[in-house]
Amino acid sequence: MKTNFTTAKIKVLLLALFLVFGQFYSQLQNGSVGINTSSPNVNSVLDVVSGNNNKGILIPRLTENQRNAIIINKSKDDGLTIYNTTEDCFNYWSFADDEWKSVCGQMGKAVFTVDCSNTKVMGTYVKGRDLTTSNYLSIFVNVTKIGNYTISGTTINGYNFYGTGTFLNTGVQTIQIGGQGNPQNVQTDDVSLSANGTDVTCTPAVSVNVLSPAGSYTMSCGSAVANGVYKVGTALNSSNTITLPINVSSLGSYTITTNTVDGISFRGSGTFTSTGNQNITLSGTGTPSSTAMKTMTITSDSQGGVSTTCNVSIIVVVPKKTVLHIGLESAYGYSAFTGPSRSLMDSPTNFGTTASSIVKYEGFTHTSLGNSPSSAALQAALNAKPDIVIIGYNYTPNATDAGYIASYLNKKGIVIALTDDSGTAQNLFRGIFSDPTISASNGSGAGSVYALSNTDDPILNGPFGDVRGKNWGEDASATVNISGLTSGFIPYSYAQPINNATARTGISGLRSSNVNFIWFGDGGFLSNENANGNPYSSNTIEPFVAPSSGGYFPVQKATYGSAGNGYSAGGMQVQNSILFANMIAWAVKQAEFSGINTQ
DSSP: OHHHHHHHHHHHHHHHHHHHHHHHHHHHHHTOEEESOSSOOTTOSEEEOOTTSOOOOOOOEEOHHHHHTSOOOTTTOTTOEEEETTTTEEEEEETTTTEEEETTSSSOBOEEEEEEEEEEEESOEETTOOOOTTOEEEEEEEEEEOEEEEEEEEOSSSEEEEEEEEEOSOEEEEEEEEEEEOOOSSSEEEEEEEETTEEEOOSSOEEEEEEOSBOEEEEOGGGOEEESOOBTTOOOOTTOEEEEEEEEEEOSEEEEEEOOBTTEEEEEEEEOOSOEEEEEEEEEEEOOOSOSOEEEEEEOOOTTOOOSOEEEEEOOBBOOEEEEEESOOSTTOTTSSSHHHHHHHHOTTTEESSTTOSEEBOOEEEEEOOSOOOHHHHHHHHHTOOSEEEEOTTOOOOHHHHHHHHHHHHTTOEEEEEOOOHHHHHHHHHHHHTOTTOEEEEOOOTTOEEEOOOOOOTTTEETTEEOTTOEEEOOSSOOEEEEOOOSSEEEEEESOOTTOOSOOOSEEEEEESSSEEEEESOTTTTOOOOTTOOOOSOSSSOOOOOOGGGTTOOOOEEEEOOSBTTBOTTOEEEOHHHHHHHHHHHHHHHHHHHSTTOO
């Protein structure tokens, strides 16, 4: 009995060994090993099954530095896999690319920080209104490792933000995370940010003001005012705004925007708390890229259906221009290199970068050739392409010099010529107008007063005043008059003074309609020996006035002119300084947009 029992046990043991051996043999046959499975996948070397469906598999977890410390055998380690705890993603070694790869994208997850202080909420958020492409978060980030990113911003008010993409460069950059949803309540919402799965704590929190539905109001477009200084390449700041008068008829929210012109735009939003007339502020954003004047079209969301054709002009500061002065350098300021005429040009009240400057302009670089440069010196100076040339008493160019000046004008140079020598004027006009029949002659003398035309022209009606139908005054010498011109010019004044009965013919002031040339027949047009720009005591000389007490702003000389033709001595007003300031404003604009250095 004992022997039989032992034999039975041996049979059972042999059977078990056979089954185990058979199973092992089978695994060797198909090359698969299974854990927690008796039938491993035939296409897998290792088939791991979670016995209770509640466990996973862990492979080596390394930081990126630890991963990089692995000594790779390129021919044997192709496909070597680890879990990168720095990136929070699986990595594998690629023999073909000779580098570690991430399964979270070819470049893997990016590493970056969010600058909460520069993160901005863009667009207007109104209860019950679906978010559009104008509703997004502008997020300022600093990328230290290129790669993929996912950023979300959540609220508890029916809308959220989400964006994904790839950083291709390291460093500081701005991205847009689009909004989705429909705000449900009028309130201020804190946005909870998450970057690549990690919460971002912002103090203070990024917040969104959800407004009530729009009210009804009308805009007083004609009274809108643009504030601040605008410069090419300089981002708009809190001073760059538009003040817009409105009349509110029913309460609610408002959103008023402009189009984007040359990189800048304006917007304002809020909630009306009272009806009636009031001002709202539209804040500017962006950076101007050119000095062209920008016409901003204002659009409202009034429930009253207000017209959207309201326009406001934005003027951008013009960069510095070079001015070449030719004439006697003295206290009188004949060519504006010295004297009150120079002070007028350099005054920020007139030409500057302040919000109150009449012409938004960075100023002038002045050079002078004096009153008797050689032809070679003149040619060299003009070949250097100054933006503006001002000629005054007592420069007397010969025919060769006049040819150089004409050539400069034909290249879009700008010349303001104030000359009272008939030979000089004749040379200039024959050279500039290419007409040898043009003649010049001396006219009336000191204290002569000439009526200005009523032509709507930027010199007669410019930023410093409207002098159409008013007068300009001759200084101490005789006015030069031009005859023989038939076309190609805009007359400003004629040869006949209003205070002299002697008949005279010709032109005493004009602007060419073909080149950038202005001329008046008086070398002392800018004359004033008072450094403070106050009126000189004489009624027959020094007609220029620009008092320092007013920031050298140009004003008329209120008592001027010699007696004659029914006028008493000093019984007229002359506008020489206002004319000159308008000339310079015109010249600055021409130099910027149609000058010798803009070709």
